[in-house]
Amino acid sequence: xxxxxTLKLEKALKKVTGQGRLTENNISxxxxxxxxxxxxxxxxxxxxxxxxxxxxxxxxxxEVLTSVTPGQLITKIIYDELTKLMGGQRSELNLNxxxxxxxxxxxxxxxxxxxxxxxxxxxxxxxxxxxxLTACDIYRPAxxxxxxxxxxxxxxxxxxxxxxxxxxxxxxxxxKYAKENGLNTVIIDxxxxxxxxxxxxxxxxxxxEKVKPTETLFVVDSMTGQDAVNSAKAFHDRVNxxxxxxxxxxxxxxxGCALSIKAVVSKPIKFISLGEKLDSIEIFHPERLAxxxxxxxxxVSLVEKAQEQFDEKEADDLEKxxxxxxxxxxxxxxxxxxxxxxxxxxxxxxxxxxxxxxIKNTDIDDKQLVKVESIIQSMTETERSNPKLLNGxxxxxxxxxxxxxxxxxxxxxKQFGEMQKMMKMFSGKSGKxxxxxxxxxxx
Amino acid sequence: MKLFKNIxxxxxxxxxxxxxxxxxxxxxxxxSGKAKIDDxxxxxxxxxxxxxxxGVETSMKIIEKAKEMLRSEKDRSKINIVExxxxxxxxxxxxxDDEISESEKIEKFKPYVILIIGVNxxxxxxxxxxxxxxxxxxxxxxxxxxxxxxxAAANEQLEIWADRAGVTLVQKEHGAxxxxxxxxxxxxxxxxNADIVLIDxxxxxxxxxxxxxxxxxxxxxxxxxxxxxxxxxYLVLDGNTGQNAIIxxxxxxxxxxxxxxxxxKLDGTAKGGVIFQVCTEQKVPVKYIGVGEGIDNLQTFxxxxxxxxxxxx
Ligand SMILES: Nc1nc2c(ncn2[C@@H]2O[C@H](COP(=O)(O)OP(=O)(O)OP(=O)(O)O)[C@@H](O)[C@H]2O)c(=O)[nH]1
Ligand SMILES: [Mg+2]
Numbered sequence: 001x002x003x004x005x006t007l008k009l010e011k012a013l014k015k016v017t018g019q020g021r022l023t024e025n026n027i028s029x030x031x032x033x034x035x036x037x038x039x040x041x042x043x044x045x046x047x048x049x050x051x052x053x054x055x056x057x058x059x060x061x062x063e064v065l066t067s068v069t070p071g072q073l074i075t076k077i078i079y080d081e082l083t084k085l086m087g088g089q090r091s092e093l094n095l096n097x098x099x100x101x102x103x104x105x106x107x108x109x110x111x112x113x114x115x116x117x118x119x120x121x122x123x124x125x126x127x128x129x130x131x132x133l134t135a136c137d138i139y140r141p142a143x144x145x146x147x148x149x150x151x152x153x154x155x156x157x158x159x160x161x162x163x164x165x166x167x168x169x170x171x172x173x174x175x176k177y178a179k180e181n182g183l184n185t186v187i188i189d190x191x192x193x194x195x196x197x198x199x200x201x202x203x204x205x206x207x208x209e210k211v212k213p214t215e216t217l218f219v220v221d222s223m224t225g226q227d228a229v230n231s232a233k234a235f236h237d238r239v240n241x242x243x244x245x246x247x248x249x250x251x252x253x254x255x256g257c258a259l260s261i262k263a264v265v266s267k268p269i270k271f272i273s274l275g276e277k278l279d280s281i282e283i284f285h286p287e288r289l290a291x292x293x294x295x296x297x298x299x300v301s302l303v304e305k306a307q308e309q310f311d312e313k314e315a316d317d318l319e320k321x322x323x324x325x326x327x328x329x330x331x332x333x334x335x336x337x338x339x340x341x342x343x344x345x346x347x348x349x350x351x352x353x354x355x356x357x358x359i360k361n362t363d364i365d366d367k368q369l370v371k372v373e374s375i376i377q378s379m380t381e382t383e384r385s386n387p388k389l390l391n392g393x394x395x396x397x398x399x400x401x402x403x404x405x406x407x408x409x410x411x412x413x414k415q416f417g418e419m420q421k422m423m424k425m426f427s428g429k430s431g432k433x434x435x436x437x438x439x440x441x442x443x
Numbered sequence: 444m445k446l447f448k449n450i451x452x453x454x455x456x457x458x459x460x461x462x463x464x465x466x467x468x469x470x471x472x473x474x475s476g477k478a479k480i481d482d483x484x485x486x487x488x489x490x491x492x493x494x495x496x497x498g499v500e501t502s503m504k505i506i507e508k509a510k511e512m513l514r515s516e517k518d519r520s521k522i523n524i525v526e527x528x529x530x531x532x533x534x535x536x537x538x539x540d541d542e543i544s545e546s547e548k549i550e551k552f553k554p555y556v557i558l559i560i561g562v563n564x565x566x567x568x569x570x571x572x573x574x575x576x577x578x579x580x581x582x583x584x585x586x587x588x589x590x591x592x593x594x595a596a597a598n599e600q601l602e603i604w605a606d607r608a609g610v611t612l613v614q615k616e617h618g619a620x621x622x623x624x625x626x627x628x629x630x631x632x633x634x635x636n637a638d639i640v641l642i643d644x645x646x647x648x649x650x651x652x653x654x655x656x657x658x659x660x661x662x663x664x665x666x667x668x669x670x671x672x673x674x675x676x677y678l679v680l681d682g683n684t685g686q687n688a689i690i691x692x693x694x695x696x697x698x699x700x701x702x703x704x705x706x707x708k709l710d711g712t713a714k715g716g717v718i719f720q721v722c723t724e725q726k727v728p729v730k731y732i733g734v735g736e737g738i739d740n741l742q743t744f745x746x747x748x749x750x751x752x753x754x755x756x
Contacts, residue, residue, distance in 0.1 A: 036499055042685035045494045109708060109736070110564025110681060139736070141603035146596035153595075194711040221564065225496040225685025227713035248563060251648040253687040276563070276594075 022059045022074060030074050031056060041256030041293045044229045047263045055081055079290055085259060086286035091243065091268035094215050095129070100178060101185045102211050106204055106239055107219035108231055109192030112247035114143060116219055116273050117189040118150035119281040124185055125156055132183040134174035135160040136167040136207065137191035147189055154278055157183070167191070171207045188213070195234030205238045216241040217270065220261065222249050228257035229264045236265040243270035246284070250274035256293050327420060329384035333376045371404060375412050378402040387416060485510060488528070495716035496685050501723070505531050529750050535719050536746035539728045548674065549639070554586070554632040556640040556665055556672035559705075560658060560695055561679035563646030566707030566733055568597070570679055571643045572604030573733070573741035579608050583638040588628025589614035590621040590661055591645035601643055607738055611635065621645065621657060622664040629668040642673070649694030659698045675702045677730060682708040682715035692721045701725055707733035710740070 031052050038048045059077050095101045105113045121131045133151050135158055137143035144160045151158035159174040171188050178186045193200035218241040246258050249272050258269055269284040378401035383389050390413055399406040485506055492502035509527045549555045559567045571587060578585045587605050591597035598614050605612035613628040625642050632640045647654035665672040676699045680688050706715045709732050718729055729744040
């Protein structure tokens, strides 16, 4: 499956690699493959369509800098869009500092509400809150008993009313109970219900009306398919939940439903739940889920690497300096650092789909980069910005300081001078290309 | 002896109402007013199939087939394309239908042992309750074994179901070895001259090796007590599940030979379309569908009625 994906992307990216600009033509295969990836990950088909449209608009006409391949660029745009859609940053649970905090859990049958209620109770108890669990699932056989047993395991009291058939009343009473017993946090577990079940949807919205929760969380199974948009929207329309909890992520589902739900209700994912143990609860990280939806493996690490070094602002700055003919050793050093951050050039290139075979013949020498870096680092700041200062005695000092021969220092300075000359020519024209380190011969 | 006499076509249809309306409305929308089926139309149909969780691959295959058939057809009207797709879908689902009827098998093996497996929250226990009730209604002597000794209150939940169905329940304390429950259950069934044994198991994600091994062990123990057991291994799939169901089936089948699927929660708007690929890959039929939480909300699966209901306008 994953190998399959890498292969497919390799094929799709081949078309884009080596072209300077992203065009409708050269990205269509990539987008098609990404569409399949998203659909296979259970992202709703309408959402997928919209998403691909958005990515296309973002991508078209984008200039491809030499430091990234067009394939990397498009994949990065996709990854960034995914992360953005999933919620740019972490979203914490709202807790009342003073007065009681009430958290209401809602969702379909079997989504994992009861287990998650106990997990959250433990999580908040560990944060020194006084927690009460309320058992409002009066329908499923032994649901109350299940919560009671879980409460016992984590030493959190569980409120229930034996024989009651009024979930709204149980919720209400539990708030009173909490107040009387000095418990500042109430987590209400409700019965699973289908969004088309009018009677039960009325019930849950009545509970919400009565207890006015600080947080209402929609608990959803991460294995959910295309219908996630319908159930999430219906729940949202009725109870206007504040956040989403994704459960069963200890499985191998790709979790695309999260993207669909987010797109439909635009509420943050607050927690993920990954196991039957009561401490397997985590804060949500959008970028991790983005990777998961795209599928693990090479393509994601490729994106991550490209991500790290692809700093648009930095590239813009560099470009400006080039245009103004101000490119100095300091800029040079930055470029080398960027390259180094990406790891060994060879290993990096090896990750680029389709390049594996050619890689043996490239003459990129990582050691050479280290050498150049050490020489520049031995220069003072003034020397770096004004290479003309580099007279014989300074060069000797630099050679000694960096542990290189004077010849090597001389060679670098000479080549840098030639590079500057070359850049002058570039900046004279309208060319925007940053000179590629690969083209410089240090030997 | 006839089992599940209450196959209620109307009920199946009402269970699938939302499903049917959606799917059919969209398909009608797509094809109506268009005399010729062009590529754009077929692509739209593909999207409709995909949003039923049928999956890209299977959807494309079905479209391809329909396209091929369409070529030799003079009638390219909307009715006809729907008919072609319906035919194709129904063929996929009925391909692995059992040749021998269940009642024949039950008469042959006594007790007839059914193992129920699936991921957490799929609906195993509820389905066991419903199955027990139906078999009991058919005049059979049923014993349930509670091999979920792990989840909190699993025993209590099953107790209530056994009570509702009016059948015998075998259980051990929380934390006991699940295969020992299976062992006891079959022995008690033999002693009681029971017709049917239903073994409930704890929900487990197919990615958990140790839990999957446990399943293998349960399976083995059943086989030790009765060399023909288990007669059936039913994988319960939540109808809301997307493409992961394919992997679930693949993994579970490595630890126990699946003989059929049960799809639950089809009373919502989810379509459960992933079964098309699961059936094809696992070469097993869908046996039952769950259409509600009530004890009588279980229906014998019939591929023709299912597809028919999907497309009923
Ligand atoms: N609407 C609807 N709900 C169902 C159906 N089948 C099961 N459920 C509900 O789904 C939830 C989970 O069902 P269980 O039978 O406990 O599932 P399970 O697979 O035994 O769960 P674990 O043992 O915890 O893994 C319960 O709330 C059931 O009432 C169905 O066909 N329709
Ligand atoms: Mg169960």
